[in-house]
Amino acid sequence: MEEKRRYTARELAVLSLCRLERQGKYGSLEADAAIKKFGLKGAEKALYTKLFYGVLERRITLDHTVSFYSDKPLADMTYEMKNILRISVYQLLYLDRVPDYSVVNEAAELAKKYERTSAAGFVNAVLRRVAAEGMPEIKRKNNAPYLSVKYSVSEQICDILINELGFEEAEKMLSSLFKNRYITLRVNTLKTTVSELKKLLEENGITSEPITQSDFGLKLTCFADTEKLFEITGDLAYVEDGASQAAVALLDAEPKMTVADVCAAPGGKTISAAIQMKNNGEIYAFDIHKNKLKLIDNTASKLGINIIKTAEHDGREPLPELTGKCDRVICDVPCSGLGVLGQKPDMRYKEITDTKRLISTQRAILESASTYLKKDGIMVYSTCTVISDENGKNVSDFIKNNADFELLFEKTFYPHTDGVEGFYTAKIRRK
Numbered sequence: 289m290e291e292k293r294r295y296t297a298r299e300l301a302v303l304s305l306c307r308l309e310r311q312g313k314y315g316s317l318e319a320d321a322a323i324k325k326f327g328l329k330g331a332e333k334a335l336y337t338k339l340f341y342g343v344l345e346r347r348i349t350l351d352h353t354v355s356f357y358s359d360k361p362l363a364d365m366t367y368e369m370k371n372i373l374r375i376s377v378y379q380l381l382y383l384d385r386v387p388d389y390s391v392v393n394e395a396a397e398l399a400k401k402y403e404r405t406s407a408a409g410f411v412n413a414v415l416r417r418v419a420a421e422g423m424p425e426i427k428r429k430n431n432a433p434y435l436s437v438k439y440s441v442s443e444q445i446c447d448i449l450i451n452e453l454g455f456e457e458a459e460k461m462l463s464s465l466f467k468n469r470y471i472t473l474r475v476n477t478l479k480t481t482v483s484e485l486k487k488l489l490e491e492n493g494i495t496s497e498p499i500t501q502s503d504f505g506l507k508l509t510c511f512a513d514t515e516k517l518f519e520i521t522g523d524l525a526y527v528e529d530g531a532s533q534a535a536v537a538l539l540d541a542e543p544k545m546t547v548a549d550v551c552a553a554p555g556g557k558t559i560s561a562a563i564q565m566k567n568n569g570e571i572y573a574f575d576i577h578k579n580k581l582k583l584i585d586n587t588a589s590k591l592g593i594n595i596i597k598t599a600e601h602d603g604r605e606p607l608p609e610l611t612g613k614c615d616r617v618i619c620d621v622p623c624s625g626l627g628v629l630g631q632k633p634d635m636r637y638k639e640i641t642d643t644k645r646l647i648s649t650q651r652a653i654l655e656s657a658s659t660y661l662k663k664d665g666i667m668v669y670s671t672c673t674v675i676s677d678e679n680g681k682n683v684s685d686f687i688k689n690n691a692d693f694e695l696l697f698e699k700t701f702y703p704h705t706d707g708v709e710g711f712y713t714a715k716i717r718r719k
Contacts, residue, residue: 297336299398300326301375304340306367315344315634342382343374344633345466348440349423350374353381356424357417360410368402373414380418388419430455435462441636445626448640452675457704461674464704465630470508472708473521474528474560476591477504478567485524492520501530501701501708502537504563523591528556529631531701531711535620535670536560538697538715543568545615550574550603550657555584557618557670562593572610574601604652606659614660616667621650623671623678627710630703647677654686658693661718666696670713674700679712692719 295303304322308315319340322328328336343350351362354373362370376395379386392415396408426437432446439446439462449458473496475482482498486506489496494512499505507530508517536557541547541564549558552573562571573584578600588596601607603621624646629635654669661667671678680698687695698714 295326296394297328297332298339298375298394300328301336301339301343302368302371302398302402304336305343305371305374308344309367309371315341316632338383339375339378341633342378343371345636346378346382346440347374347637348436348442349438350377350381350440352426352437353377353418353424354414357414357421358410366403369399369407369411372398372402372411376411376415377418380415381423392416392419435459439463439465441465441629442638444640445629445636445638448624448626448675457702460704461702461710462629467630467703468511469630470510471512471514471517471527472499472505472507472530472533473525474502474533474556474563475504475506475525476523476563478563478592480524482506485521488524489520492516494520499530499533501534504537504560505530505533526556526559526587526591528560529709529711531627531706531708531713532556532670532672533560534699534701535668535711535713536564536618538666538713539564539616539618539668540666541565541569541616545569546613547571547616547618548574548610548614548657548660549618549620550601550653550660551576551620551622552598552618553577553580553583555587557620558584558596559587559591559593561616561618562588562595563591565595567593567595569595571596572614573598574603576600576602604649604656606656610660612660612662615662615665617657617660617665619654619657619667619669621653621669621671621678622646623650623673624675625672627672627674627701627703627712629710631709643677647682650678650682651686654682658686658690658716658718663718665718667716667718668713669716670711672709672711674702674710674712676700680714683714683716687716693717694719 300322304318308318372395376391379391395411395415399407399411432443435446436443475485486496495509496506497509499507541561543566547561552558553575558573573596575581581598584598624640625635694717696715696717701708701711703710
């Protein structure tokens, strides 16, 4: 326990960010591990989380600021120095609870600890200029480099979004990534109703409202500590974005049906379908990653659902034993993930490569999944991206090549217009 007390939340955030760069871990995994290892709670946990994810979200913008005020290139700095400066600049520019002089002094002390005594002077000089002069001007240009620095997303992703949406809409979408994102719950209507859970949350000081994307969702209208929230909700709900709920709403699953979810992990749509079916029927939940199937089993067990059968399987390969046997099919394919940049800050810097192979995989899974449908059966195809080649183009080509299927509905959700994560969903019927 003594070792755990040596670190402040600020210092732990620096160390976590350094580990990310050295080891290439996912941000959420690193944060969860650090919070658990060092027993962070209350204000310390909140500060660590704010600083860690704040720097992840705004890294390119923060580096632009550091480079502007520093006579030493970022490339010549250690991981520790870069992240001490990033966290401090983030506090100076975006937070206001800690006085500027305190931010500067704490950074100087960390520099002494992880660099050398003389490094404190360098840190002090850079941060005092940031505190005095603020964010350096980012000259507006209608191009990807401007959007990249302004909204802290890689130039490659900015280029992709400009080509897809046009510059103005791309900027609106990127701007929306920084809006407050309150948790959205999928209510377990096997055990409660939307109105009853809303009332329960209010009794515990948490406000919420029904979502427009489905009849079984609640969106919080305030920030809530997740530990407290999950203690309250227990087996009455789980976290699922509104756009994802909209996809399952299209499924219209009913009791006694047979359903297949071909890319099921982590299982939100599988579980939601089981609830739609009133835990009466049969659901096959497949995923290529065997270790992720436990997530589905654990959530189902917690919520009192026992109709889901999980199994490891590659969705590109059809299973003969399911041919023509399913009333409903969920086809949520792997994608570029460009709709969830706000939810997953690591994605902002992801290199998008081999898109032809990705689209080929999506089409193979769609073709394979379609073989499971009975006549008049419904399949929902979905992704968490806004790129048309992965969405409407895949579906329209599938319909052209399969005369016994028809498109009943499709929609692309955008963060800046729909208030949810970027998402695409299509409802397809076998004639």
